Amino acid sequence: MTLDWIFFDCFNTLIDDFDQTGEELALLPVYSLPAEVGLYTSAAEFRQHYHAWRNRQWQSEHREIEMGDRYQAVLQEKVPSMSLAELGKITTEMVARFQACYQQSLRLPDGVKDMLEFWHGRVRLGVVSNFYIQGWPTELLESFGLRSYFDFVVDSAACGWRKPGPHIYELACDVAKVSPVDRHKILFVGDHLLNDVLAPQELGMQGLFFDRSQVRPTYAPSKEGVNCITEWNQFRADFCIN
CATH class of the missing domain: 3.40.50.1000 (HAD superfamily/HAD-like)
Incomplete structure (x- = not known):
């Protein structure tokens, strides 16, 4: 060769x-934020919605969608009436939490x-x-x-x-x-x-x-x-x- x-x-x-099994428990603070502001009943509900949305995107095309845009699209799908300003505030905080949590899981x-x-x-x-x-x-x-x-x-x-x-x-x-x-x-x-x-x-x-x-x-x-x-x-x- x-x-x-x-x-x-x-x-x-x-x-x-993440952890040795690949579980995303390190991202719990990220997934909790939409529940904290009353958009979901739990972090698990948001995570399930996010993964379903992501899987649809993966099956449809190969363009990358950045993290903030992903979160915004999921929240818009959940609450279409929410203003872009409010969506932006929530997704910005989610990305900040992701950056902090994800780095701590790396090895x-x-x-x-x-x-x-x-x-x-x-x-x-x-x-x-x-x-x-x-x-x-x-x-x-x-x-x-x-x-x-x-x-x-x-x-x-x-x-x-x-x-x-x-x-x-x-x-x-x-x-x-x-x-x-x-x-x-x-x-x-x-x-x-x-x-x-x-x-x-x-x-x-x-x-x-x-x-x-x-x-x-x-x-x-x-x-x-x-x-x-x-x-x-x-x-x-x-x-x-x-």
Whole structure:
């Protein structure tokens, strides 16, 4: 296998979030605010509505919608008569709470720094991440001392497109100056089978699934025939893509 580049997903690949099971309990103060102001009966009711809205968006298109706009759209759907000024006040506070709570839930998976240290200088490295606050993948990689390993970071909020749509991958290839005929020299690595393996493969890249099911019980394990690892210490120069 000849590699020129490795493109990594960011969250739950290079940086873990929420608790070990993947539950979003850290975001309870965010989801509680709409209930505190009387729009929902509970944080759980808002969370259910938000997830249903988000899933509809994910199924319909691949444009990224930033966090504040997401919350505003959900609240408008719940209370169409609410003024934009009042919506803006609530969503601004929700985003502020999210930023504080989310950062507290973050940590590095075991072995990630050693893995990056190994590959840095052997091939070139980039990050292609879905996230709904512009620049946050870069900022959080910097805060954990990982940003210097990468030539670039492409995030969906900044470019306007999210995985698994083709635009964000094509943008990353353009940034890396990799032509379509050379995309087989890119290995995409991440914890989401569609976003980080199957969709990149459709565009000519190679894919490696970072199977987190052993540490996150709610995550589905790798499927038969999919190249995968379960720990970063398995990913070294003798690793082979079939």
